[in-house]
Amino acid sequence: MQTDQHVGETPPTPGGGSGSQKDEGAQPQHRTPAKLPPHSQAAVAQRMNSVPERPMPGVYYSVPHQASHPAGWRTRRHLKRKNLRQTLGTIALSERIGTGTLLPMAASVFSIFLVVVIIFVTVAGFINATHEKFGDKIITLEDILPRDSTRIYDVHGKLIFQMMDQGMQTSVPLNKISPHLAHAEIAIEDQYFYKNPGYDITGILRAAISDMTSKKVVSGGSTITQQLIKNSIVGNQSTMLRKLQEIILAPDISRYYTKEQILQMYLNTTYYGERSYGAEAAAFSYFGLKDTTTQTAAQQLDIAQSAMLAGIPSSPIARDPFLHPKAASTRMQEVLQQMYSQGYITAKERADAIAEAQKPNFLKPGTFNNRLAPHFVNYTLRELASDLHVKISDLSRAGLIVDTTLDLDLQNKVLKAAQKHIAEMAKLHNMSNAAVVVLDQHTGAIRTLVGNIDPNNPKYGDFDVASQGYRQPGSSFKPYIYATAFDEGISPGETVLDGPLTIQMCCGLPSYSPHNYDQNYHGWVPYRYALQNSFNIPAVKLLLRTSVDKALHTAQSMGITTYEGIPNYTMVLGSLSVHLIDNTAGYATFANGGVRIPPHAINTIRDQDGHLILRIRPQPQRVLRKETAFMITDVLSDNDSRIYEFGKCSSLVLYKTTMNQCYAGQPGPIRPSAAKTGTSNDFRDNWTMGFTTDVTVGVWAGNNDNSPMVNVTGVDGAGPIWHDTMLLAEQGQPIRPFPGPPSTLIKKTVAYPGKITTDWHFK
Structure with a gap:
């Protein structure tokens, strides 16, 4: 076993020398390793190397072993890995292409989709908005279509006017x-x-x-x-x-x-x-x-x-x-x-x-005369606008069918009669125009309205004197004052002194002294006689007894809807200017027994499909006692009482023959009528008003420029037109007398100052 040798120690050589040689045959010598510090790096390294290796698992036998993989495995693995790398490269390339191409394409597709969605939403919104805005009109299409032109027909169904503006x-x-x-x-x-x-x-x-x-x-x-x-x-x-x-x-x-x-x-x-x-x-x-x-x-x-x-x-x-x-x-x-x-x-x-x-007469432009009765039509349009509470301009395409009261045939005949008479009077008497109104007093229907005898005159033809002109009525206004007096119990037989009269006016005005038309005084005369001969002084004295306010109220309640001038004692002589149609309506109230029925030009109003919209039925209103209306009618129809002023066969008597034949004792059948004339100051206006049991007729004659006529009286100027109009209006009608007196009246004889008269009195 080897021992560690400490670093830095050199083993001694024999003989005290140094070197690496050793003596042959010498015996090995035991060496003690050097001691290392336990915490030195060298010591740590020595300890790491001294750790024994971990034994291999299992048992190893030193004999030949079988190969763990089949032959060619490595080649196939190589090829597989190569293919995998190609596939991964393709995917990577696709990813790189997708990032650069498919993403913009997707954005484009999304944009197109978004545009389509926006268009769809917009179209849907537009469709909904269209239905919301016009949906109701689809259901009511027949009602919102442009309407027909308003058409006006006369009482016989003849078309007289169609609005074409x-x-x-x-x-x-x-x-x-x-x-x-x-x-x-x-x-x-x-x-x-x-x-x-x-x-x-x-x-x-x-x-x-x-x-x-x-x-x-x-x-x-x-x-x-x-x-x-x-x-x-x-x-x-x-x-x-x-x-x-x-x-x-x-x-x-x-x-x-x-x-x-x-x-x-x-x-x-x-x-x-x-x-x-x-x-x-x-x-x-x-x-x-x-x-x-x-x-x-x-x-x-x-x-x-x-x-x-x-x-x-x-x-x-x-x-x-x-x-x-x-x-x-x-x-x-x-x-x-x-x-x-x-x-x-x-x-x-x-x-x-x-x-x-290709024929020359293929095109034939139609012509329509819209001026068959222009003044009546204008009156009708004003009435129509008033009845429907609209403006006249709103009526043009209103699809209305208006059936009126006008008798166009009668209107044309009356117009010709007026034109003929004015032509006869023009040079000698300076008379150029006339207006005529025919009313059915029982219904208020206007059967004729001639506002001007020359409706096509470019200067003044359109002006309707009958319903738009204010003219002084002269003595034709007197019956309203007499009616006021009779209503208060004064008898037509009561006498009045026709003599000089002076009235002191108030407020610093000069005194007023009326005079009779003939510039004479007639002493004591009955009111019947004074009215029929149109004496002025008795009429003024009667107004003094009734008062201006009461007399004016009577006139207004009977039909004088508007007037110009100042009501005072002169109004009994016709100083207030009035419309002819209003004056005619007032006389129609007398004719209807004191019951006023406002005049009207329209019978029915229908839509273009014929459905009735409105039927005009004026409400009758009693404004005068029937006894009073009877007495006025009785006085105005008393031709014997007016012989002094007008003669026996004046135009106020409805005979069918000529005046000469009448005076010769051949008047033929005479239709009962009540009438009154009137002439304003300076002969500027001439009137004849009156009625039969069927119709009431009012006539004005004068000049458009209001210039005075020459030597004209009511019986000469407007009278003949009134006479002919009455005969035309009554053509084919039976002759009927006026109704008898009410049971509340009695005829008795009374001695008055100057005269003894027999006349009507209240019981």
């Missing part, structure tokens, strides 16, 4: 429209109308291609349903947004309405140019066709006319046959070709239609 439209049922027009519209506008859901994608694409090829809008691609939506719901702005709204709403329209309903709405509202909306108006405007008792104008359209009209809506101005006949003719032939191609007409019918359109 916003175009003309008259709706008719589909079965009242020519099938040729329906076929023409479908052929040129919407070939697959009965099959498509309201829009036609192929048509839209075809139109888009045509527009892009032409670099301008040459085709719209809109179906009939879309055009209906454009005209009535979304508006006609040329934007993609509006087109999308049409496409969105079209299926809803097609689901809610039948194809026939859609076609009817379209044909009644589409614009055909010349301010004509719908087939009925277009048939009139271009071909002069009118509604008859058996057919509407639209129902009379033939193939050529229908093809011409069907070509207009796509461009109403550029294809207006009056303005651009060549363009209209070209379009018409395109329509006919489409009708032929789609089997609606034969080749012969197409050729015949083209030949018809």
